Amino acid sequence: MLRLVRYARPYWKYLIIAVISTFSITGLNLIGPWLIRDLIGVVTNLNRYTNAKELIVRLSIILTLTYIARTVFQFLSSYLSHYGAWQLVAYMRVLVYEKLQKLSLRYYHDKQTGQLMSRVINDTATFEMLIAHALPDLFTNALILLGVTIILFIMNPILAFLSLVPIPFLVYGGAVFTKRILPSFRFAQRALADLNADLQDNLSGIREIQAFNQQEREIGKIKNRAYEHATALIGALKLSAIFHPVLNFFSSIGTVIVVSLGGIMAIKGKLPVEDIVGFILYLSMFYQPITALGQVLENLQQALAGAERVFEVLDTEPDVKEKEHAIDLKNIKGKITFEHVNFSYNNEKPVLEDISFTINPGQMVAFVGPTGVGKTTIMSLINRFYDVDSGSIKIDDIDIREVSLRSLRNNISMVLQDVFLFNGTIAENIAYGNEKATMDDIINAAKIACAHDFIMQMPDGYNTYIGERGIKLSGGQKQRISIARAVLKNSPILILDEATSSVDAETEREIQNAINNLAGSRTILIIAHRLSTVKKADNIIVLKDGRIVEQGKHEDLIKRKGLYHYLCSMQFLTQEENIKLA
Template sequence: MLSTLALTAVNLSAPRVLTSMTAMVEQGISQDQLGDIGKLTLILLGLYLFKITFRFMASYLSHKAAWQLVEDMRMKVYNKIQGFSMSFFHDKQTGDLMSRVVNDTATFELLYAHIIPETVTNVVTLVGVTVILLSINFRLALLTAIPIPFILICSWIFATKVRPNFRVMQKSLAGLNSQLQDNISGIKEIQAFGQQDRETARVEKKASIFTSSMLKALKLSAVYHPSVEFITSIGTIMVVGFGGYFAYQGQISVSDIVGFLLYLSLFYAPISGIANLLEQAQQALAGAERVLDILDTPNDIIDEPGAKDLSDVKGEIEFDNVSFHYIEESPILKNVSFTAEPGKMIALVGPTGVGKSTTTQLAARFYEPIEGTIRIDGNDLRSIKLQSLRSQIAMVLQDTFLFNGTIAENIAYPRQHVEMDEIIEAARIARIHDDIMQMPNKYETKIGERGIKLSGGQKQRLSIARAILCKAPVLILDEATASVDVETEAHIQQAINDLAGTRTIIAIAHRLSTVRKADQILVFENGEIVQRGNHDQLMAQEGLYRRMCIAQEKGAKLEEEIA
């Protein structure tokens, strides 16, 4: 700001020096005045050198501040998104959220690097030039102000017309990003079903909306800016015309007219500059609205006042009459109650969509129960800090996600400082070590985005190794053996059995053979627990569990006969 103000002062001083030189030339230069001309020339040279220096400082420092602001805003938006509960993401597209973090925050650069410093410059310049023009010739200064109301009217009309187009532009850019993200993630399916032409048309439609809104904004700008220039040029014409008339009457000198014209360019430049800034402001506001929409969204899962850290966790998980729904008309869980005792294995079984995975996600507080209470070691989850709670729970999710890095980095992901021996030990327990040793770079092998270079079974076992490395007292396995063959399933089952007794295990399984040794099996149906007990107890009674076991045994025998 200091550089900007200094630059403005230099800009206001230079025409005054030129006016003095013109007055001396107009009156005729004597031998004695040549020295004065030389001094004014050196002063003018100094002013222009200062102008270069201050312009550099104003430009660079404002851009430095601007991009640091953008970086801060990006981190604020990212951290806000990162803290939202899972319900926030149900109706959001990844590409749209990425666009808010990257594209919409970039419009704040306009605010700091251009709008704020240039507005200050323009206002100070306008005030300073107005004072100088009034001191030169009061009547001529008033005549130069005639175009200003017309410029303001044009600016107001432009602002109301152009901002909706910038809103559409920012939103359509997010839509384009979302479409590209979906298509690139699903490129295998697009090629497998031969839908390249269809997806090309969809991307082209999104791109066309962005282009159309951009062109509408540019069309308005193409009308607005020349209109402002024309109106300001009328002011110049009036100065020339009336200035010549006043000079004819002897009311103003030629040097004052020259000075007036020099200052006139500085007088209308801020007005034209404000017109340009108005356009940038509309674009910045359109992006800022989308950024603030994220920042102003309340997070429904936060640390409550007085929330505490967990210590010396045993791993007892208790559900007390818990009910939950994503959509109010469709309850997922109804009055679910059970206790997973420390060091015991509890299995959740039942048909698809009865609330088994939701139960485990409630235990990690990804969602809040609509009714009821969930406790760990007797502590209500809402009284515990989120970071502390989740550090006590290791999860192997049904939809395995791996990061684009090495195998070692993915296994070690839950902890910052891990010895290689610990990584290898976790891989051995998960029965993935032998597979890793056959890979080109072993534990330093790059697995690609989402682990695309690995098989489904390898990804599943890698995620199990990652969870084991957490050494958390509670381990949640959501279909941990869903993507593995029978032999690998046996290995993983042995690993789970080895872990039994050392931590609380909550396992979801469709393959009931993997939960036979569970201390307690909960059978879910229509969001309720309809049976509970161990394998032998449940097989001894008529019910859903027995029917499921018999059906799976028949299916296994049929597969053997076909083989």
């Protein structure tokens, strides 16, 4: 809780004014019953005062002004505390998202998008209850309790002491309530995150759900998640439903004690009537903070349950860390060197073992081999999405662990097999890696990627909105927009991971021609299962079981009759069979 308050430092000025307003409200609330007590004293003892009418008018005006001032302070307290609280929520959401962007890809291996979204949105929202409600109420109620206790003892020590009789029971009940309700709110927050995760998965995969007629199954899953969350909250509310009436009961017992004994004292002439009325008014204020304790504790526990989940993300250390005085890569040529690189995911079976090779500036190098031999992993290591377990990767003879991540990735463009496009226009997606690109630059990049013609056939051309993940486009169209995006970034290193996997043979030839045109102007790394696309590569690196087994030009590797020759033969036979079947 203290940590969260420290995060709220930029908004303390609003919260301080809100706190001062809250203190003012507390003071005015304490003055009100005393003025009413004096009014009743004047009315019930008119014969004592020669100017009773003037006193009544004066006290009434003061009381009215007190209520007006209280109204103003209530506005300031409510508005500014909520303003500061929601500003903090917005700040924390940005902070958590910023941290998520810094975490390496390894962190996301066992995380669901919906779970992380819940931490950014739902868990941070609980901070508003803490800052705008729980903490102000806690301080206000503590002040009221202290102030009323002092006034009650001034008015009548005996009755004041008797009014404290229920306090031990209320404190004990509050402690038990706090201990029991926190686990319920923790579980509720987790259940809500699970519900968000399943919803996100299902909405992303709605086409597959409908294609496989799994609607009933997925409805059942969402139903279970929704009721898990509801059950957890109901459990917490059940505890509240027990706790609040018990608090009210003990506070009512205190009132009964004061009214009955105070009445007896009044009959005996030991206590004026106005003091009994004032005492009862103050007594309602005395028990109000105690009865509100349940709601305050409930808000506190809910906020702390959310804070635990938020700080869990903020306290996570990224696997890939940038050095304190990392250097920037500038004017690089594009030379890439792997020296005895070993790598595994989560310390499991090695994915890459003793990988060493050198790619000279301007070379086109292809990586081929069966599925799962580490081709894509090599590309991820160059981008430093992960760090090597041992060995080193160098660009222009500089270890990439010595350079800033921003400058490293500024010098690399990637086209992935699983293309991700943002919900925006075609032009915005092509220019995503180059904020300074003009419309002419975007069109030229699209032409190089053989995308210009189909873009011009779209309803609004380059200003056509493509929907979430580019749902309005075919696989081949998305692939070409992704290539245009990489071309426009104009980095000295270009990585193409199955860049032509989703296009037809004719488009593949066009894209291959475009790639050949780029050859020599930048270092190009290609992963391809269609081996016809890598024939013109300066070097072909063949991988098997995480190791390099062959490398050389296409003609040389064919002559060796090794793994590359076998892969080409199998692909050629498959193509012949497809032609015969057609």
